[in-house]
Amino acid sequence: MSLSPAFLDELRARTSLSALIGKTTKLQKAGREMRGCCPFHNEKSPSFYVNDDKGFYHCFGCSAHGDAIRWMTDQRGLPFIDAVKELAQAAGMEMPAMDRQSAARAERAKGLHEAMDEAAAWFVEQLHGLGGVDARKLLDRRGITAETARQFGIGFAPDSRGRLKAALKDFGEPMLVETGMLIQVEGKEPYDRFRGRLMIPIRDQRGRVIAFGGRILDQGEPKYLNSPDTPLFDKGRTLYNLDRAAPAARKANRLLVVEGYMDVIALAQAGIAEAVAPLGTALTEHQLERLWRMVEVPVLCFDGDAAGQKAAIRAAHRALPLLQPGRSLRFVTLPEGQDPDDLVKAKGAGAMEALLRDAQPLVDRLWQSEVAAEPLDTPEQRAGLKRRLNELAGTIADPGVKHEYLAEFRRRADEQVRPQRAPFQPFKRGKQPWRPPAPVTEDAKKVRATGIDRVLAKAVLAGLIRHPAEIARHVEVLGSLKLADGALGRLFEAVVDVALEDAHRARPRGDGAAAAAAALDSARLVTILARSGFEGIASDLLRADTMPYTFTQKSGDEERARADLDEAIAILIARPEVDAQLAEATSAMMARFTDEAFERQVSLVKEKQALDARLANLVQANEDARSLGPEGN
Known part of the structure; x- marks a missing residue:
């Protein structure tokens, strides 16, 4: 079928856009246009305008814009060709002629749709007849009102192998087999597929019945029985309640995916109309694409049991290859052993809304699953x-x-x-960052003065010059560090002196050390150091991109670099003390072996290994950042 621009223009011209939109959205005259509250987002003041002369609608709140066809695809959720067909029928226009094969398929589908409509009506009639007593009792036990049953077209299939076949005999057995309503076994008469079941019609996006789901009334297997795939019904591409949920989802900007029919029906009865369900299978790629056409981040609300949570993870894995910027999933974990139907019946819609407000992002669900x-x-x-x-x-x-x-x-x-460490805290007067306990021996005090790891100290200095705001946070512990000699030691002292002097100048203004730190940028620090003769070594440190730490690099994640610098300073301070105490413990054990001395030595060895591991983590963090490319550096 070919739809020419001229045909589409004529279709738009014959369609009263305000009348079309006015079927579901209240509009009022506003000059030459019509105005109302936008159906695509929640608003209290009308910002949605419809212009019949120009044939378009526009919302000044959310920028929704389109013509009659776009309204049918975006608001009703119809495929393009179905939208055109429905508008053409309303406008009294003939669709362009199809080729012979397409025409035959369309005629056949028309007959199948009519058969399914007749079956749905017959099932409803049986529900309200004498034979539907048990089915009506089941609805009562499930808390489903008569009005809800009517809205969803719920019916009843008697426990008979031939009553439906007899009721729909005018369509002929071959067509009823093709719709899936009859089962054909070679050599035997076709018989009714659904027997003794509560019948729930499954509709396409246009609201036409294309299949059924049947729930057994008492005990037995299978509990739910769906129609087989037919020319009308592809269970991997269909979502239950899509025709009703689509407009509600666009208005609420939210779409829920639950496991079964009854969950959808219970939520709708509780006032949550934007819910759909897959049809007895895991979510497929086609179903995910349909969800994303309505909202960017659908919420999966699978049952709280192990099977439901496994289904959620399968959906998460299936969604990953299809993700795009802004397009993802969120997850609600229901209480153990409960489904949405149970929850809203026991605690009302408010309990469900509370869970939805805390829906878990896709990345969190994947992380949680792999860590566990x-x-x-x-x-x-x-x-x-x-x-x-x-x-x-x-x-x-x-x-x-x-x-x-x-x-x-x-x-x-x-x-x-990584071993847990204190979280990043901005510098506050009277509240210093973590620092290790004072050495317990004179030997440890000597090591603190002479045993500093000069390679790590050089990297820390480079990090402080690149991130001067960190100096104020660590000014007290840095001031207590003394390198034995050399330019590196003098530079360490000069950096601390500059920070202290800057903080002193800030205090009369009442800004405190934090304000001074904010004012002290890297270029200014280098300029001040240059006046004291440290320009050469400071510049060398800033050029040292070969140092394997995030905080020595020219660019990258600022927050991560500051946190890693915090960690490096903690290691720099702690390592000499651990070394000194380990040396003392080893000497003590060699002089007189005791269990206590041995345990202390082992404990200190583990402490030293933990520090080494923490330092290795810093190196690995830098490698990870580099592996991400320019954006990670």
Whole structure:
């Protein structure tokens, strides 16, 4: 079928846009236009305008804009060709002629739709007849009102192998087999597929019945029975309640995905109309694409049992390759053993709304699942975590989203295996950052003066010059560090002196050390140091990009660099004291072996190894940042 521009223009000209939109949105005259509250977002003051002369609508609040066809696709959720067909029918226009094969398929589909409509009506009739008593009792037990049952077209299939076939005999057995309403077994008469079940019609985006889901009334298997795939129904592409949920989702800017029909129906009865459900299968790529056409971040609300949570993770993995900027998923974890139907019946819609407000982002759900997959006690297990996370991120097709996931997973993995340390705190007068306890021996005091790791000290100095605001946070502990001799030691003292002098000048203004730190940028610090003869060594340090730390690099994540510099200073201060105490403990044990002396030595060895591991983590953090490319540096 070919739709020419002339045909589409004529269709738009024959369609009263205000009348079309006015069916679902209240409009009032505003000069030459019509005005109302926008159906695409929640608002109290009308900013949505419809212009019949020009044939378009526009919202000044959310920028929604389009013509009659766009209204049908965006607000009603119809495919383009279905939108055109429906508008053409309303305007009395004939669709362009189809080729013979397409015409035959369309005629066949028309007959199938009519058969399904007749079946739906017959099931409703049976529900309200004498034979539907048990089905009506089931609805009562489930708390489904008569009005809700009517809105969703719920019916009843009697426990008979031939009553539906007899009721729909005019359509012929072959067509009823094709719709899935009859089962054909070779050599036997076709018989009714649905027997003794509560019948829930499944509709397409246009609201036409295309299949059924049947729930058994008592005990038995299967509990739910769906129609098979037919020319009208593809369960992997269909979402239950999409026709009703689509307009509600666009208005609420929210779409929920639950596991079953009854969850959808219970939520709608509780006032949450924007819910859909897959049809007995895991969410497919086609279903995800349909969800994203309505909202950018659907919320998955699967059952709180193990099976429901596994289904959520499967959906998360399936969504990863399809992610795009702004397009993702969120997850609600329901109480153990409950589904949305149970929750709203027990605690009302407010309980569901509370869970929705705290919906978990996709990245959090993936991280949580992988961290819980196995212990993280050994290097091999931690490496396994990083490998699994990298493999997950590697499935994302969009390069920008993939980059962000790789960076986020690496950051979290690094924090997971890194020993816990005090969180970043801005400098406040009277509240200093962490510093180690004072040495307990004279030997340790001597090591503090002479045993500083000069390589790490050089890197810390470079970091302080690149991030002068950090000097004020550590001014007290840095002031107590004394390198034995050389230009490096003198530069350390000069950097501390500059920070103290700057803080002193700030205090009369009442700004405190924090204000001074903010004013002291890297270029100004180098200029001040140059006046004292340190220009050469300071410049050399700033050129030292070969140092393996984030805080010595010219650019990168500022917050991460500051946190890593904080960690490096803690290691720089702690390491000499641990070395000194370890030397003393070793000497004591060699002089007189005791269990207590041995345990102390082992404890200090572990402390030293922990410091080495923390330092290695800083090096790894820099390698991770470099691996992310220019944006990570």
